[in-house]
């Protein structure tokens with residue numbers, strides 16, 4: 001195997017920081033990544049690619065072939081979050097209320113860097129599809145790209161993804177066989193009935209008290225329905241109802257989300273929520289409707305491809321900086337949809353300390369530019385490693 005191209009990326013590190021910080025100034029939300037999509041496509045064109053636009057609306061895919069060999073996909077996400085940035089960085093977001101607070105600006109930069117390296121060196125055999133995906137944050141852009149024919153238009157036997165990870169030591173890697181991140185569902189509950197004067201509750205029904213019972217009983221799902229060996233979270237995050245000091249409202253809306261790793265646990269949570277809602281409805285003499293919406297499946301890494309991704313990480317960072325045994329995250333990720341269609345691995349790259357509120361989805365999050373060269377080198381290694389191992393059995 002040829003040597004890890006870390007020196008190449010260090011020699012263009014100032015370019016990479018500048019791309020990343022430029023992207024950071026122009027955050028765009030799900031399916032609105034028009035400026036971002038232009039930026040990515042223009043960079044790819046400047047490296048000699050002919051990017052294909054429009055998959056998933058604002059998605060960009062660029063392909064590079066060199067000789068005989070398998071085809072693989074390398075994917076980065078493009079969208080930002082509806083957060084007002086509070087970092088005071090000189091290159092902070094120029095879009096009020098929008099921020100790259102998950103580091104997707106860094107992800108695009110690292111994958112663009114690898115695309116540039118491969119276009120210049122052609123140091124591989126096979127076909128590389130660089131996939132820039134919109135709408136990772138809750139809006140399932142990966143699923144949309146698949147529906148738009150990603151795997152038919154760009155046939156690939158496997159694919160890889162990378163996310164920066166605050167809290168994991170800078171420059172370390174973590175990837176595990178099996179679930180790396182949890183599945184994610186949301187729910188909305190509408191509670192309705194005859195409200196009442198708050199001084200005369202016996203003349204009506206109390207939707208707020210019913211909501212309190214539902215919320216409390218939901219906490220019995222994980223504690224008493226799910227096998228203690230399994231993992232799940234049920235969180236009520238909103239309860240809306242009432243406008244006055246002295247009126248029991250006729251409608252209350254509750255919302256929240258659940259996390260889990262297996263379809264069995266998912267089915268159990270949904271069924272139990274329905275039973276609790278109907279039980280409370282009956283006992284209060286009111287209407288309760290549950291709208292349970294399945295969003296992202298669990299992000300599950302396959303064995304062979306995780307081996308490739310970990311070997312690439314070891315080649316870049318050294319054995320000591322690579323972990324394959326850790327607890328999966330209860331957060332979720334829509335690369336899961338791609339992993340349902342093709343084998344692959346979703347890897348975390350350590351971004352270092354979370355001091356000063358440097359957490360994903362926080363207004364004080366800062367992407368750590370020091371990991372750009374490491375991430376780019378991993379992309380090159382994972383591609384070369386995957387292509388050199390040939391076709392999956």
Ligand SMILES: [Zn+2]
Nearest residue numbers: 102137360361
């Ligand atoms: Zn995110």
Ligand SMILES: [Zn+2]
Nearest residue numbers: 102103104163
């Ligand atoms: Zn993210």
